[in-house]
Every structure is written in structure tokens, then in C-alpha cells.
Amino acid sequence: xxxxxxxQLESSYVMHTFGRSAVDFVGGHGMTLVDxxxxxxxxxxxxxxxCCLGHDDPVLSAALHDQVDRLLHVSNYFYIEHRGEVAAMLxxxxxxxxxxxxxxxxxxxxxxxxxAAAAAVPAEDEQVWETFFANSGAExxxxxxxxxxxxxxxxxxxxxxxxxxxxxxxxxTLETIAATMQDWLQDSFKPLPGGFVACTPNxxxxxxxxxxxxxxEICAVMxxxxxxxxxxxPLTPEFMRTAAELVHGVGGLxxxxxxxxxxxxxxxxxxxxxxxxxxxxxxxxxxxxxxVPCGACMAKREVADVFRPGDHxxxxxxxxxxxxxxxxxxxxxxxxxxxEHAAEVGAYFAEALAGVPHVVEVRGSGLMVGCDVDDTVxxxxxxxxxxxxxxxxxxxxxxxxxxxxxxxxxxxEHVDAxxxxxxxxxx
Numbered sequence: 001x002x003x004x005x006x007x008q009l010e011s012s013y014v015m016h017t018f019g020r021s022a023v024d025f026v027g028g029h030g031m032t033l034v035d036x037x038x039x040x041x042x043x044x045x046x047x048x049x050x051c052c053l054g055h056d057d058p059v060l061s062a063a064l065h066d067q068v069d070r071l072l073h074v075s076n077y078f079y080i081e082h083r084g085e086v087a088a089m090l091x092x093x094x095x096x097x098x099x100x101x102x103x104x105x106x107x108x109x110x111x112x113x114x115x116a117a118a119a120a121v122p123a124e125d126e127q128v129w130e131t132f133f134a135n136s137g138a139e140x141x142x143x144x145x146x147x148x149x150x151x152x153x154x155x156x157x158x159x160x161x162x163x164x165x166x167x168x169x170x171x172x173t174l175e176t177i178a179a180t181m182q183d184w185l186q187d188s189f190k191p192l193p194g195g196f197v198a199c200t201p202n203x204x205x206x207x208x209x210x211x212x213x214x215x216x217e218i219c220a221v222m223x224x225x226x227x228x229x230x231x232x233x234p235l236t237p238e239f240m241r242t243a244a245e246l247v248h249g250v251g252g253l254x255x256x257x258x259x260x261x262x263x264x265x266x267x268x269x270x271x272x273x274x275x276x277x278x279x280x281x282x283x284x285x286x287x288x289x290x291x292v293p294c295g296a297c298m299a300k301r302e303v304a305d306v307f308r309p310g311d312h313x314x315x316x317x318x319x320x321x322x323x324x325x326x327x328x329x330x331x332x333x334x335x336x337x338x339x340e341h342a343a344e345v346g347a348y349f350a351e352a353l354a355g356v357p358h359v360v361e362v363r364g365s366g367l368m369v370g371c372d373v374d375d376t377v378x379x380x381x382x383x384x385x386x387x388x389x390x391x392x393x394x395x396x397x398x399x400x401x402x403x404x405x406x407x408x409x410x411x412x413e414h415v416d417a418x419x420x421x422x423x424x425x426x427x
Contacts, residue, residue: 001024001036002022002024002036003022003035003036003037006024007022007218009360011211011272013387015079019245020143020178021384021385023035023348023388024036024346025041025043026054027036028043028054028055029047029054029055029056029057029408030054030055030407030409031043031054031055031407031410031414032055032111033055033129033408039391040391040398041388041391041392041393041408042057042391042393042414042417043390043393043404043406043407044392044393044394044395044404044406044410044414044418045393045394045395045404045405045406046287046358046405046407047291047407048260048286048395048405049072049228049260049265049286049368049405050286050287050291050332051243051290051291051407052263052264052287052290052329052407053290053302053329053332053333053407053410054407054409055407055410055423057148057290057332058237058298059106059162059328059332060291060325060328060332063075063319063324063325063328064071064219064292064324064328064410065151065327066324066419067239067320067321067324067325068321069126070105070320071320072096072319072320073316073320073321073322074320075318076313076315076317076318079165079321080318080319080321080323081320081324081334082132082320082323082324082326082327083323083339083403084117084131084328085104085108085116085117085120086122086131086323086326086330086343087130087131087133087328088104088116088120089101089104089105089108089120089327089331090129090131090284090296090298090330091128091129091130091131091298091333092120092122092126092226092269093269094105094127094129094269094270094282094298095127095129095333097116097123097126098269098275100119100122100123100126100336101269101334102334102335103119104116104119105121105330105331105334105335106259106331106335107119108327108328108330108331109331109332109335110330112397113196115179116247119327124304127281127301127332128300128301129298129299129300129301129304130298130299130301130304130305131296131297131298132296132297132298132304132307132312132314132317133295133314133317133318133322133323134156134285134294134295134296134297134298134314134317134318135293135294135295135316135317135322135339136171136285136295137170137257137259137260137284137285137286137295138170138171138172138176138284138295139171139259139295139314139317140259140284140285140295140296140297141170141171141174141176141222141259141281141283141297142171142175142176143280143283143297143312144222144255144256144281144283144297145175145179145220145222145311146168146297147253147297147303147304147306147307148162148183148219148220148222148253148281148301149170149195149219149220149250149393150306150307150311151219151252151253151303151306151376152219152220152252152253154195154306155280155306156219156251156252156253157216157219157250157252157262158216159214159217159218159219159250159251159252159410160177160195160217160219161195161196161197161214161217162182162195162197162218162219162220162221163196163197163198163199163207163210163218163221163222163243163247164196164197164199164220164221164222164223165180165183165198165199165200165201165223165235166181166182166183166197166198166199166200166201166224166226167181167182167201167227167230167233168180168182168201168222168223168224168227168229168230168257169182169185169224169228169229170185170222170224170257171260173266174189174192174193175193176193177189177192178193178195178196179196179222180196181196181198182330185259192227195211197214197218197323200235201223201227201233201235201239202236202239203239203240204234204238204239204242205244205298205352207221207239207243207246208242208246208284211246211247211250215250215301216250216251216407218247218250219246220247220250220252220253220281220370221223221243221244221246221253221254221255222255222257223235223243223250223255224256224257224258224259224260224261225255225256225258225259225271225272225274225394226260226266226271226365226368227265228232228260228261228368228397228403229260229395229397230253230369230398231363231370231372231397231398232363232364232369232397232401232403233363233369233403234363234364234365234427235275236273237276237277239273240275240277241277242376243276243277244277244279246420250299251354253279253280253303254277254278254279254280254281255269255279255280255281255283255360256271256281256282257282257283257353258270258271258272258282258284259283259284259286259295260284260286260405261365261367262282262284262288262343263284263286263287263329263330263333263364263367263412264285264287264289264333264339264408265272265287265342265366265368265405265408266342266365266366266368267339267342267343267346267365267366267367268343268366270337270364270389271337274365275300280300280303281297281298281299281303282298282299282302283296283297283298284296284297284298286363287329287408288330289322289323289325289326289329289358289399290325290326290329290393292321292322292325292326293316293322294317294318294323295317295323296323296327301419302332302334302394333408340406341368341408342366342367342408343366344370345366345367345410345411345412345415346364346365346366347384349367349369349404350362350364350369352415352416352419352421353369353371353404353422354371354420355407355419356419356423357375357376357423357426357427358373358376358377358426358427359371359372359373359426360372360374367385367404367405367406367408367410368402368404368405369403370397370402371401371402371404372401372402373401373426374400375400375403376400376426377400379396379399380396380398380399380400380401380402381396381399383396383402383425383426384402386425387422389426390421390424390425391421392417392421392422393420394418401415
């Protein structure tokens with residue numbers, strides 16, 4: 001179907017919640033997207049950080065075809081193939097056991113479930129993380145907040161207030177909008193659920209003042225290690241360490257929203273590992289299944305065990321298709337050392353952007369990169385449109401901020417092509 005017909009149908013029948021670029025992508029391979037007229041584009045957005053192995057990855061495609069031919073869905077009343085191995089790989093990645101994660105991943109790639117199960121057995125002193133599988137980042141964050149409040153009620157300090165950061169983004173449900181401290185997202189949907197307090201990112205003094213005022217009423221601090229939707233703004237190590245110290249000091253929990261930063265994007269399996277401040281609960285989505293909807297709420301075993309049957313649930317979360325995809329994707333990322341690759345190419349990317357005319361600041365970690373442009377650019381969204389004309393898919397998060405979330409298979413030559421095109425457009 002042509003772009004014109006797609007636009008006609010969507011204009012009539014699809015809710016107008018997005019301003020869409022006038023392009024209809026119908027195919028792709030690797031870093032490349034192909035539109036309905038056969039034109040190719042280099043993809044530096046990856047479905048908003050989702051398609052971490054790029055497009056039409058043969059391993060992911062084979063896993064999906066195999067699963068579709070056998071079984072799509074049975075519900076969480078039953079055991080599901082691949083779910084345990086995915087949870088095991090995630091746990092070992094979170095605990096820093098890369099050798100253990102690789103042993104499970106290699107067995108998964110070899111199609112050897114017994115060896116994978118044997119490799120998944122935790123060491124005696126290993127921190128085990130348990131996973132609840134959801135469908136999206138918002139659902140994963142909902143699960144994280146529910147778990148934090150339930151932990152406070154059953155074994156913690158009894159508090160129910162969650163400290164969140166201005167400029168953050170945690171989802172589009174009412175609860176996650178309430179946790180997203182941005183007026184333009186909240187005002188139209190009030191009254192919102194209560195129990196949230198705002199703090200300025202990286203303002204240690206304000207954070208201390210909040211704890212001095214509320215103390216044990218606080219059950220959790222929730223943050224993105226790198227705020228994505230506000231323009232790729234990392235939290236400082238000092239702020240993250242202070243948050244952990246203060247919340248643990250009152251018997252509460254630290255929640256890391258790793259929906260955009262997780263799954264090797266930052267140059268580590270999870271962005272908290274770039275700083276060394278370990279959360280108690282972590283939410284994941286986006287890249288976890290390479291394009292198939294999947295989310296995850298992970299928690300240290302001693303925290304996760306406050307959940308009992310009936311406290312939380314989902315119809316589609318952890319479905320046969322989702323965990324088959326996640327198993328294939330995680331195994332490829334682990335065995336392919338994509339943490340090192342993202343760190344190396346990401347550093348090259350940041351350096352290349354810093355040399356582009358009219359770029360005044362570059363931020364990020366690994367292959368999660370943002371840059372600000374100077375006032376010669378009236379609106380960065382115009383730059384996005386011009387780059388699309390040049391054959392590049394990028395994103396803007398504000399009038400002077402560009403964001404780049406390419407597939408983790410991005411190479412230096414892709415970065416060089418992007419920098420050349422951006423130089424042309426900005427000049």
C-alpha cells in the first residue's frame with residue numbers, strides 16, 4: 001500500500017496521538033530501513049532504542065519463525081519455554097557475573113537447554129535477581145512501584161512516597177505519568193495518583209532536604225541513570241550514591257528505570273553499572289526482545305519475595321513469542337560482547353558529533369547519545385526532517401536537542417556517514 005493510502009486510512013481511523021514523518025517503512029536489513037518506494041535510510045533511532053540487533057537479524061528471525069510455527073500463547077498459569085533461561089541471563093548480567101551469563105547464552109545458542117539450566121545455577125554467594133515479565137516499559141515501572149510499596153508495607157518502613165526526578169520519563173499510564181515530573185505531560189490528566197515527590201536531577205542538597213522533611217514516609221527513590229526523553233542527561237555518580245545512601249538509611253528501596261538505558265546500550269549491560277550504584281529494583285523494556293513487545297521488572301530476591309500469588313499479574317507478559325525473542329537477543333548480545341562494542345563505537349560517535357559545526361554539547365554513554373545545537377538552529381525538529389531527506393533517521397527531544405539511539409550493530413563507518421550528513425544540514 002502506498003504512503004498516500006496509509007496516510008488516508010490512518011487520518012480517518014487512527015487516534016491522532018503522534019505527529020508522524022511522511023515516510024512508510026516496509027523493510028530493513030542491519031542498520032538500514034527501506035521505504036515503500038525502495039529508498040534506503042540509515043537508522044539512528046532503532047524504533048526508539050528497541051531494535052538493538054538492527055533489522056531482519058537472522059538469529060532473531062529464525063527464533064521467531066520457529067516459535068510462531070509451534071505456539072504463540074498459553075498464559076501465565078503454565079510454565080513457558082525460554083522464560084527461565086531469559087530470567088537467568090538477566091540475573092547474572094545484573095549481578096555482574098558475565099562469565100555465568102555467557103555460559104548460559106552459549107548453551108542457548110547451541111540449543112542445549114540442559115546445559116543452559118546447569119550453567120544458570122547461581123554460585124553460593126551470587127546475588128540472585130528475580131524477574132516479572134511485562135509487555136512494556138510503563139508496565140515494568142508500574143510493577144517496580146507496586147513492589148516498592150508492598151515491600152514497605154510488609155517488611156520495610158511502611159512508607160508509600162516515591163521520590164522521582166524532574167525531567168524524567170517513566171511511561172504513559174496514569175501512575176507512571178504521576179511519576180514523570182513534567183507539567184506538560186501531567187496537567188491534562190489531573191487528578192493523578194498521589195504519593196510522588198519531585199526532586200531536581202543532580203541536586204544533592206534538595207534530595208537531602210526531602211529526606212529531612214519526609215524520612216520514613218519515603219519507600220523508594222526512582223530514577224533513570226540517564227534521562228532519555230529530556231535529551232540524554234546522565235545523573236552524576238554523587239547524586240546516585242547519595243540517593244542510595246539516603247533511601248537505604250530510612251529502610252526504603254532504590255529503583256532504576258533502565259527501560260531506555262539497559263540491555264547493553266550504555267556500554268555496560270545496565271547503566272547503573274557504569275557508576276557502580278546498585279539498585280534494589282530495575283525496570284527494562286525496549287531492547288530486551290529486539291522489536292517484540294517485552295518488559296521486565298527485576299528485583300533482588302530478598303525484595304522480590306514479598307510478591308505472592310495474586311499480588312500482580314499480566315495476560316500477555318512473558319508470552320511464548322516474547323521470551324523466545326528475548327532469549328535469542330540476549331544470547332547474541334552476551335556472546336557478541338556488545339557492551340564493549342557499544343562503549344567503543346559510542347565514544348567514537350560522541351567525538352564525531354563534537355566536531356560537527358553548531359553542535360555545542362554532547363552527552364550520553366555508549367550508544368545513547370544526545371547533543372545540543374546552537375541558536376543558529378531555530379528548531380531541531382527541522383534538522384530531523386532535513387536529515388530524513390538526506391536518508392538518515394534521527395530524533396529531536398527539544399528545540400535545540402538531537403537524540404541518537406542506533407542499533408547496537410552500529411559501526412564507525414555509519415557514524416562517519418551520519419556526521420557528514422549532519423554537517424551538511426547544519427551548515
